[in-house]
Amino acid sequence: MTDMILFGVFPYVAVALMVGVGIYRYCIDRYSWSSQSSQFLESRVLFWGSIPWHYAILLILMAHFLAFLVPSGWAVVVGSPLRLYLLEVTGLALGISTLIAVVLLISRRIGNARVSAVTTVVDWLVLLALLLQVATGVYIAFTLRWGSVWYMHTATPWLWSLLKLDPQVHYLAALPAVVKLHVFNAFLIAALFPFSRLVHVVSVPLTYLSRPYQVVVWYRQRRVR
Amino acid sequence: MNIRAQVSSVFHLDKCIGCHTCSIACKNLWTDRKGAEYMWWNNVETKPGTGYPTQWEDQEKYQGGWVKQGEQLQLRIGGRWGTLGKIFHNPSMPTMDDYYEPFTFRYGDLTSAPAGDDQPTARPVSMVTGKPMKIEAGPNWDDDLSGSNIYAANDPGVVKLSAEEQQQLFAIEKMVMFHMPRICNHCLNAGCVASCPSGAIYKRGEDGIVLINQDKCRGWRMCVSACPYKKTYYGWSTGKSEKCILCYPRQEAGEAPACFHSCVGRIRYLGVLLYDADQIESVAQRDDKDLPAAQREMILDPFDPQVIADAKKSGVADQVIEAAQRSPVYKFVKEWGIALPLHPEFRTLPMLFYVPPLLPVMSMNNQGKQKLADDFFATLEEARLPMQYLASLFAGGNEEEVKAVYRKLIAVRIQRRSVTVGDLPAEEVSKACTVAQLDTEAIDAIYRMTTLTRIKERIVVPPMLREQAIEAGMDPEEHKQEMGFGKRISPKRRW
Numbered sequence: 001m002t003d004m005i006l007f008g009v010f011p012y013v014a015v016a017l018m019v020g021v022g023i024y025r026y027c028i029d030r031y032s033w034s035s036q037s038s039q040f041l042e043s044r045v046l047f048w049g050s051i052p053w054h055y056a057i058l059l060i061l062m063a064h065f066l067a068f069l070v071p072s073g074w075a076v077v078v079g080s081p082l083r084l085y086l087l088e089v090t091g092l093a094l095g096i097s098t099l100i101a102v103v104l105l106i107s108r109r110i111g112n113a114r115v116s117a118v119t120t121v122v123d124w125l126v127l128l129a130l131l132l133q134v135a136t137g138v139y140i141a142f143t144l145r146w147g148s149v150w151y152m153h154t155a156t157p158w159l160w161s162l163l164k165l166d167p168q169v170h171y172l173a174a175l176p177a178v179v180k181l182h183v184f185n186a187f188l189i190a191a192l193f194p195f196s197r198l199v200h201v202v203s204v205p206l207t208y209l210s211r212p213y214q215v216v217v218w219y220r221q222r223r224v225r
Numbered sequence: 226m227n228i229r230a231q232v233s234s235v236f237h238l239d240k241c242i243g244c245h246t247c248s249i250a251c252k253n254l255w256t257d258r259k260g261a262e263y264m265w266w267n268n269v270e271t272k273p274g275t276g277y278p279t280q281w282e283d284q285e286k287y288q289g290g291w292v293k294q295g296e297q298l299q300l301r302i303g304g305r306w307g308t309l310g311k312i313f314h315n316p317s318m319p320t321m322d323d324y325y326e327p328f329t330f331r332y333g334d335l336t337s338a339p340a341g342d343d344q345p346t347a348r349p350v351s352m353v354t355g356k357p358m359k360i361e362a363g364p365n366w367d368d369d370l371s372g373s374n375i376y377a378a379n380d381p382g383v384v385k386l387s388a389e390e391q392q393q394l395f396a397i398e399k400m401v402m403f404h405m406p407r408i409c410n411h412c413l414n415a416g417c418v419a420s421c422p423s424g425a426i427y428k429r430g431e432d433g434i435v436l437i438n439q440d441k442c443r444g445w446r447m448c449v450s451a452c453p454y455k456k457t458y459y460g461w462s463t464g465k466s467e468k469c470i471l472c473y474p475r476q477e478a479g480e481a482p483a484c485f486h487s488c489v490g491r492i493r494y495l496g497v498l499l500y501d502a503d504q505i506e507s508v509a510q511r512d513d514k515d516l517p518a519a520q521r522e523m524i525l526d527p528f529d530p531q532v533i534a535d536a537k538k539s540g541v542a543d544q545v546i547e548a549a550q551r552s553p554v555y556k557f558v559k560e561w562g563i564a565l566p567l568h569p570e571f572r573t574l575p576m577l578f579y580v581p582p583l584l585p586v587m588s589m590n591n592q593g594k595q596k597l598a599d600d601f602f603a604t605l606e607e608a609r610l611p612m613q614y615l616a617s618l619f620a621g622g623n624e625e626e627v628k629a630v631y632r633k634l635i636a637v638r639i640q641r642r643s644v645t646v647g648d649l650p651a652e653e654v655s656k657a658c659t660v661a662q663l664d665t666e667a668i669d670a671i672y673r674m675t676t677l678t679r680i681k682e683r684i685v686v687p688p689m690l691r692e693q694a695i696e697a698g699m700d701p702e703e704h705k706q707e708m709g710f711g712k713r714i715s716p717k718r719r720w
């Protein structure tokens with residue numbers, strides 16, 4: 001029953017919040033859509049926190065999504081012991097970087113008076129949820145080998161079942177509590193997304209690569225005679 | 226030809242008394258809010274001095290503006306990939322300590338302190354943390370050369386001078402200074418616009434005012450680095466960048482921007498310039514020393530029938546062309562050639578021009594005595610403020626550009642002296658005009674414009690035609706209360 005609520009119902013609630021509130025916020029209060037950079041107040045520790053955090057978390061997230069969306073391709077990748085080993089070692093190294101990075105990010109929000117002055121309750125929830133997420137992730141990678149293989153037989157079919165609106169929570173039922181925590185917390189973070197600075201994740205400014213440098217906006221249609 | 230109109234300005238530095246009234250007018254209107262206290266969209270610096278933020282002119286440190294990369298211009302902070310690669314942490318972004326930590330005082334303690342042996346004091350507290358703090362910097366900390374052996378001596382322009390020139394500059398009792406008010410230059414080749422990953426910063430087509438769309442800004446904070454003048458500011462509380470808006474809401478109502486309107490010394494002139502937008506890229510790539518002249522050349526004569534015809538073809542409204550013909554900025558920059566851009570070598574094509582200050586230049590030998598033309602022009606060589614210093618500020622290091630301006634300013638003085646005191650022989654006066662390449666008519670016009678004009682002549686706000694634009698395109702009944710009032714959601718952090 002608990003499993004059903006946590007893994008059969010809550011994911012839908014989280015995604016509904018993410019999309020619903022996200023769109024609401026984007027339409028009603030777009031002004032609030034920001035990375036809320038705090039570099040202006042503290043730059044040095046941020047360097048050691050933000051850079052490893054972002055590069056590592058983006059790669060790790062990508063791996064999670066790939067194994068979910070293209071399991072057949074993923075199966076080929078982890079099929080050879082050498083590749084599996086390389087992947088796991090890289091993943092673990094990245095995971096440890098995120099863990100160190102998030103600890104640094106948290107420490108500057110406690111230790112630096114200026115940064116802590118601009119830290120809201122939601123900022124704390126986000127950072128603590130992320131800390132829990134990467135800590136459980138690293139723990140799982142260390143103790144439950146090999147995640148990149150069993151993920152395909154547990155998380156992948158479960159996520160697909162969610163997508164098909166037919167949640168099959170039994171895929172997760174036998175997994176240790178720490179994995180369940182990791183999974184639940186992932187959706188908790190998704191639920192936090194629209195209420196926090198995490199909205200910046202969907203604003204990746206890739207159009208910058210192709211737009212002209214100078215932007216000129218005309219108030220009226222230019223009347224050309 | 227792609228002719229556009231640009232609302233541009235001239236600041237006459239000889240007339241600036243350094244009173245900071247402009248800064249206060251601006252602050253009261255726009256930046257008296259949480260997260261914006263430290264921002265001075267308009268500030269007044271003492272030169273030589275390190276300025277605000279400290280040493281903003283040092284692009285090795287802040288990486289602002291453009292650099293030439295072969296046949297192309299590139300932002301100094303990096304190419305497009307380089308800029309995006311720095312998004313998680315921007316290594317050249319100034320922090321609050323490069324500006325100053327905003328502070329207030331616990332005034333309440335003065336009246337609420339319990340009776341005691343000591344006088345109650347109002348302790349300074351940080352406006353960021355609310356905690357007591359030691360005030361160690363401010364927006365004009367080195368005002369009037371205070372702490373000059375630290376501040377003026379570290380002026381990036383002074384550091385570049387020879388040891389001899391520096392010694393001359395800092396000789397006791399000979400030290401000179403002048404005030405330099407700064408606002409956003411509303412550049413033609415703006416670094417902030419080019420650096421914004423979100424594309425939130427834009428130039429208004431009709432009047433060239435550069436604005437940040439607050440709804441599109443995502444706080445990636447690249448503009449703060451890329452503006453070589455450090456005139457975009459990061460709102461540390463709101464997570465949005467902000468900058469001078471040239472008081473466009475006032476201008477749309479026909480009023481002068483607040484800093485212009487409040488200027489006690491009447492040093493500020495505003496008007497429209499017409500220019501050919503197709504030339505922006507090529508002009509911005511000229512050699513440092515050619516930049517002031519190249520920028521002058523791209524400004525078009527609003528009386529030339531061909532220009533008028535082309536401007537109309539490009540969609541510039543008749544009323545705007547007419548405003549360009551009355552523009553005092555056109556006169557200063559183009560007709561008289563006595564106003565220069567600040568740091569043209571940053572290659573953003575700034576559209577705020579300065580008349581360099583004459584007073585701190587006159588040599589010591591001339592103090593108090595009226596000399597003849599020859600002596601006057603000779604003083605440029607032994608000026609109290611080295612020509613190279615001024616040239617590095619206003620002409621990309623081209624001394625000839627600044628000297629040409631000074632010759633004209635001196636000629637105006639000589640001519641006015643002969644009119645009001647009458648102790649100069651006529652041939653001296655005409656010689657001064659020849660050296661300066663100015664006729665008496667132009668001299669009279671300069672004299673008039675710098676001393677006698679009223680606000681409507683100094684500040685020619687073009688009709689911005691917003692009302693007409695609405696009427697033409699949409700039903701004003703339906704859209705009433707939507708224009709000109711800006712956001713009705715307050716600029717605070719809510720999520």
Ligand code: HEM
Pocket residue numbers: 035036037038039040046050054057058061105106109126127130198200201204205312313314444445
């Ligand atoms: C490519 C996508 C992303 C971009 C461009 C990006 C960019 C940024 C930027 C500019 C900041 C502000 C840093 C500063 O204080 O100056 C930031 C902060 C942050 N980002 Fe991202 N980010 C991205 C993806 C992510 C992802 C996927 C996550 C986590 C799931 C994330 C979590 C965070 C957190 C927690 C902070 C706040 C750090 C702190 O100040 O304590 N970001 N991000």
